[in-house]
Amino acid sequence: MKFTLRIWRQPDANAPGAIEVFELDDITEDMSFLEMLDVLNERLNGEGVDPVAFDSDCREGICGTCSLMINGQPHGPETTTSCQLHMRSFHDGDSITIEPWRAAAFPILKDLCCDRSAFDRIIESGGFISVNTGSAPEANAAPVDHPDATRAFDFATCIGCGACVAACPNGSASLFVGAKVSQLGLLPQGQPERPTRVVGMVAQADHEGFGSCTNIGECASACPKEIPLDVISLLNKDMRWSITRWGNPIGR
Numbered sequence: 658m659k660f661t662l663r664i665w666r667q668p669d670a671n672a673p674g675a676i677e678v679f680e681l682d683d684i685t686e687d688m689s690f691l692e693m694l695d696v697l698n699e700r701l702n703g704e705g706v707d708p709v710a711f712d713s714d715c716r717e718g719i720c721g722t723c724s725l726m727i728n729g730q731p732h733g734p735e736t737t738t739s740c741q742l743h744m745r746s747f748h749d750g751d752s753i754t755i756e757p758w759r760a761a762a763f764p765i766l767k768d769l770c771c772d773r774s775a776f777d778r779i780i781e782s783g784g785f786i787s788v789n790t791g792s793a794p795e796a797n798a799a800p801v802d803h804p805d806a807t808r809a810f811d812f813a814t815c816i817g818c819g820a821c822v823a824a825c826p827n828g829s830a831s832l833f834v835g836a837k838v839s840q841l842g843l844l845p846q847g848q849p850e851r852p853t854r855v856v857g858m859v860a861q862a863d864h865e866g867f868g869s870c871t872n873i874g875e876c877a878s879a880c881p882k883e884i885p886l887d888v889i890s891l892l893n894k895d896m897r898w899s900i901t902r903w904g905n906p907i908g909r
Contacts, residue, residue: 658684661752686745710768716740721816726756731820731879758823762866775865782861787849812840814882821876827868832876835892852899
């Protein structure tokens with residue numbers, strides 16, 4: 658298979674960037690998208706050209722590191738991560754545009770790499786949960802309704818890749834924050850810090866420069882783990898409950 662790759666190149670965070678075009682052939686349909694970029698970088702290294710910088714780690718769709726905007730879609734045309742996207746999803750001779758996430762809260766570091774540490778700071782702002790250390794508790798010691806347990810597990814599958822932010826015209830992180838708040842808010846173990854958690858994480862998201870949610874829904878459509886859109890409703894409900902009952906639970 659042969660492809661024309663239009664790739665965003667940017668030497669560093671302070672330098673201007675531009676699209677560069679590369680022609681690549683001898684690509685098999687069973688290659689993953691990142692393996693295809695590896696082939697390109699091997700060629701560039703052989704030519705003495707600076708390889709294209711992109712993020713990857715597990716390459717198994719688990720870590721969320723491989724964040725690429727492919728033909729204007731986060732992670733490309735399939736509902737999966739970039740590392741699990743295969744070249745059979747494209748046609749021989751296709752032109753493919755590859756860019757980094759475009760969001761004010763995710764500044765570009767180099768080429769296709771952007772700084773997503775804002776997500777880490779949002780998680781840190783949620784604090785901790787009150788649990789006893791030591792041996793594992795008996796499984797039935799804290800009964801959890803099956804629907805709540807199932808939804809909490811579904812929300813916990815969020816890998817923090819940032820596709821929701823990249824897809825949102827507002828650059829909102831509401832789907833991510835909603836998933837991280839609700840996965841604990843639905844469980845008894847998450848109740849003691851529930852009001853401070855939601856207020857702290859929402860405040861940190863605002864501080865990082867993420868936009869507001871206007872319920873467009875692109876975030877849920879782009880999510881490789883299919884986090885449902887109604888998690889944002891749960892986030893807003895938790896936020897209202899915390900402010901109404903506790904005022905400012907962080908400052909009290």
